[in-house]
Amino acid sequence: MTEELPVRGRRTTLADVAARAGVSVPLVSIVMRDAPGASAATRERVRKAAEELGYRPDSRARMLRRSRTRLIGVVFGVQHPFHGDLVSGLYTAADAADYELALSAVTPGRDERRAVASLLQDRCEALILLGPALPTSELADLAARMPVIVVARPVRNRAVDVVRTDDAAGLHLAVDHLVDLGHTRIAHVDGGRAPGAAERRRGYREALDHHGLADQALIVPGGLTEDDGAAAARELIAARPTAVTVFNDRCATGVLDVLRREGVAVPGDMSVVGFDDSSLARLSHVALTTVAQDAGRITALAVARAVARLDGDAAADEREQVIPPHLVVRSTTAAPRADLAAAPARRVRTSSA
């Protein structure tokens, strides 16, 4: 308790603790690491000395000396809310596996290459990249040096491991749900060239096809942001499907906002389904029906895979792990109104009374 905080200046080292406890340096090391090879009495004394000096081990020196650093590098986008969920999960998983995480952010002024380079200098043993935009060839080059786990982006290359949500299955869930409610004219606002967008488009088409609705397919160009959704909403208002699946929750929020402002009731006149189950979707006043990615499972698998590669296990395993999403039904989906279900598009304006 009486941690006598050392003045700013030279750090307290093992040698300081050793001197104070009257033992050798390696013995202190043994005690600090809880390694076998010291008597209970010594441990006691050493711990006390360390506490009194406010000693903190130097992870750099430790990693330098050990052959292993037990350090996993993580590249994430500082703007992307879902990456926040993933980073949280990664910490938990790494902790359980007794690994440390080194975070490196991608920002408007710092690209992925720089983010990766700094992690290489830090001597990370493996890299976990969240939704990277790097070309496959560079990912493969990296993977030649160290285990690389790509999260939330499909990569066709056997050198890297991939953990991602089954995006196509997610759209099947969404479309099936809407069809169950009685919808037949279901549009899709896509994500352009964003990671996962192609799979979601494909899932949408497949699902419509599966229900014999292929000729009703309508794909509206969208994107990742609320603004993209807002723009897409204007097209939706013209085309008037009774339901729409949207690339992600942010985009869906933009859709919702414009729809409502233009007098199109949701879900009365149009049902909307998002993707991600981000905090946006959960907001009580938004209450967006959405496809949830299992961030906890994805991150656990990503770390597990990194650890397996490092330990040399499972080297022949499947390279890609595709995690099924699940549907979270909230308040933006409902059965189509009787007069809309079959009839062609018409202009509708609901009084909210």
Place this chain on the structure above:
Amino acid sequence: MTEELPVRGRRTTLADVAARAGVSVPLVSIVMRDAPGASAATRERVRKAAEELGYRPDSRARMLRRSRTRLIGVVFGVQHPFHGDLVSGLYTAADAADYELALSAVTPGRDERRAVASLLQDRCEALILLGPALPTSELADLAARMPVIVVARPVRNRAVDVVRTDDAAGLHLAVDHLVDLGHTRIAHVDGGRAPGAAERRRGYREALDHHGLADQALIVPGGLTEDDGAAAARELIAARPTAVTVFNDRCATGVLDVLRREGVAVPGDMSVVGFDDSSLARLSHVALTTVAQDAGRITALAVARAVARLDGDAAADEREQVIPPHLVVRSTTAAPRADLAAAPARRVRTSSA
């Protein structure tokens, strides 16, 4: 270009490069650091060897050897969008000052204490804490060990440096703007115990007072999230001010959404001002009038202060740097409707036609 990527396994070291170039290890070190003391010819040869081997310096060994690590630790909240802007700015500023950043995230499962502890082990020379919730006493303890710069939270303790937006001034700007437009009944949705909330409340009161509107003050309990705003909106609908200043943009978004859904036109029936100028506010379909924090300036000053403390400069300077915000006028504020400006509250429902 022909970077012959070494197989996974032992890292390439200075010794490898030295052997390949046919020189000694220290000489390679000199070349890699661009330090004086090597002939042009040697530099050329060494660089070539390093490139061919794909050599990357080991930052841990380097920091261990140098007395200085030139490493600044940053604690940020992975959920908070504004922290993303700040982290971006910090990277830029650190880069310019030739410092590295070590990021440590606060997540639902990882508290500030842990985040700080890991940075201490990494031998950071200074700590920048974004909106920390740690008690002042702990901040002071930390500051006894190393320079601590707190961003976006006022701290009454001479041991730590603080860089923050002038929250009170921000509310003056907002209220002045609304008064200029002709509003007299201006409410405030507050941020509860969030960092900065008290100052914003105070600024709101002061500004009203300054305009002789103190008796019109109405503070509605709010919070940081959209949901908090949604809840507050219900109270606003009952009280019917003609304008409202809201703790932050997220909360303001919740307010906006509920107001509009309940048929209260913005800015027709009620003007709304946010705080932060987050990406939310900038969205074209939201177009929120808001008080902008100068993230670039805040982060530049935070890094500059950390560097100054480390270099021993300016040790006697002011401990707290308060940055003036500025108002960004968008589309959620306008003059009050003639019948609302003076008249007491009444129920209004606008047809959007």
Place this chain on the structure above:
DNA sequence: GTGAAAGCGCTAACAA
């Protein structure tokens, strides 16, 4: 301009 020797803080291997 270049190389040899020492040491940052720590841990692994061995000896006592």
Place this chain on the structure above:
DNA sequence: TTGTTAGCGCTTTCAC
């Protein structure tokens, strides 16, 4: 159980 010796990859004297 404990101490001694060596060395991780790098930078810093200090000779040559």
